[in-house]
Amino acid sequence: MTQASKTGKARRSWQDIRDEIHRRVLSRRYKPGDKLPRDEDIAEELGCARSTVQRAMQDLNDAGIVERKRKGGTQVRPDPVTRATLDIPITRVEVEARGARYGYQMLASGRETTPAPVAAAFGLAAPEEMLHIEALHLADEAPFILEDRWVSLATCPEIANVDLSVKSANEWLVMHKPYDRMDLRFYAVNASGAMAARLKLREGAALLVIERSTWIGDAPITTVRSVTTPGYQLLTGS
Amino acid sequence: MTQASKTGKARRSWQDIRDEIHRRVLSRRYKPGDKLPRDEDIAEELGCARSTVQRAMQDLNDAGIVERKRKGGTQVRPDPVTRATLDIPITRVEVEARGARYGYQMLASGRETTPAPVAAAFGLAAPEEMLHIEALHLADEAPFILEDRWVSLATCPEIANVDLSVKSANEWLVMHKPYDRMDLRFYAVNASGAMAARLKLREGAALLVIERSTWIGDAPITTVRSVTTPGYQLLTGS
DNA sequence: GACTTTTTTATGTAGCTACATATTAATGAG
DNA sequence: CTCATTAATATGTAGCTACATAAAAAAGTC
Incomplete structure (x- = not known):
C-alpha cells in the first residue's frame, strides 16, 4: 500500500x-x-x-x-532550442540489435604520420606518428560502416600489442581507454571511388559520416571517421 | 570568504x-x-x-x-555508449551566430492531403489535410537550408492566419506551439534535380538532411525535412 | 552623474531524517 | 525440489535546516 x-x-x-x-x-x-x-x-x-x-x-x-x-x-527560455540526446552504441551491438550477423574486417593498419586534417581534429600543434587503421563493419556479410581511425600511440601504447584483425579497435578502446572529452560531428559526403569500392556501391552515392574524436585530459586518444552505407539514419532516443 | x-x-x-x-x-x-x-x-x-x-x-x-x-x-555500464547532447537552434539564430545575414523565402504554401511518407512520420492512421510549406533559409543571400514542412491544421488552426511569406513557420511554431514529444533523424541524400535547382548546386551532391516531427500529447504539430547545403555539419555541444 | 561598496535576495548545495520502492535473498509450504 | 511468501537491503524521494554564492538593487562616495 x-x-x-x-x-x-x-x-x-x-x-x-x-x-x-x-x-x-x-x-x-x-x-x-x-x-x-x-x-x-x-x-x-x-x-x-x-x-x-x-x-x-x-x-x-x-x-x-x-x-x-x-x-x-x-x-x-526565450530562444527555444531543440535539444536531443543521442546514444551511439558500439557498431557490433548496433548490428546485432537489428537482428543481423556482425562481421569485422581489418583492411589496413600501420604507423603513419598524421596528415593535416587529423592533426587538426585533435588540435595537435605538430604532426605525430600514430596507428592508422582502416576497417569494415559488416551486417549479414554486407558492408555496413567503413571506418578510418587514428589512434595515438603516445596515449595508448598498449594498442600496439592488440590483434586488431579480429576485434575492432573501437571495442578495445571502449573497454580499456575511457575518455574524458569527445567531439562529435555529422555530415554528408559523396562516395569517393575508394569508398565506393570498399562499400560496394556506386561512386557519388550520398553517405552519412560520423566523426568522433576523444581525449583523456589533454591527451588525444582516437579520431574516427565512420562512413555509413546508404539508408543509414541516426535517430534520437527520446 | x-x-x-x-x-x-x-x-x-x-x-x-x-x-x-x-x-x-x-x-x-x-x-x-x-x-x-x-x-x-x-x-x-x-x-x-x-x-x-x-x-x-x-x-x-x-x-x-x-x-x-x-x-x-x-x-x-558494461556496454559503454557514446552519449551526446545536440542543441539545434532556430535557423535564423544559427545563421546570425555565423556572422551572416539571415534571409528567408517562402517558395510555396498551400493545403494538401498528406502523402504516405508524411502520414507515416506522424503515425497517422488516415491521410489528413495539412498546411504544406516549402521555404528557403539564406545566409548572406546564398541558399543555406531548404525546408519542406507540413503543419497540422487540426492541431494549429491559428497558423492559417499567419503570414508565412516573411517569417518562417519554424519561428512562429517555436514561439506559439511548444511540443511534448519529438522525433529527430539525420541522414544523407543525393540532391535531386528540384533540390539542386533551389539550392543552386549540382544534382547528386551529398546533402545532410535533418528530419524533425513534433507532437503535443498525441496530436501532431509539424514535420519538417530540412535539407542542408554542402559542408553543413552538425556538432555536439559538449 | 559616474563609480564603488554594501545589502538584499533567489537559486544552489550539504547534511540530516524518515519513509518508499524495487529487487534480491531467505524462508516456508506443499 | 518447486513455488510462493516473507524478510532484508540498496537506491529513490520528500521534507527540513542551514549556509553558500552570484547577481541585482540599493546606498554611498567622489
Missing part, C-alpha cells in the same frame, strides 16, 4: 511538479521570456517543499525548457 | 564526488561491469552524506557512465 492510498492525499513528487510547470509553459501560461515565480512561492502554491521545486527546476533547466540564474530567478 | 577558507577544510561538493567516482572509472579501478560499493559506504569513505553521493551518482547515471538499480546496487 502506498502512502498516497494510506493518507488519501498523494504526496507530490518532483516529477509531478516538473510536469505541472512544463504544462504551464506548454499552455503558455508562462510564455517564452517570462519570469517565473520564485521557487518558494511555487512550492507554497503547489504544496510541497522548496527542495522539491528545486529538483523539478533543475530538470527543466537541463532539458532546455527554462533558464535559471542565481538571484535573477527563473525564466522560460 | 568561503567556508573552505574559514574552516581550512573544503566541504566536498557532489561534483567533487562525481568526479572522484568518474576518475576511478577512468583509471579502471572500477571496470566496466564492476559493482560499486553502496552509496553509504562511498559516503563514509569520501567523508560526505549519502545524499551527496546520491546526487553524484544520479549525474553519472544520466551521463551513461554507471547504471543503478534499486537493491541491485550500482555498476559501471
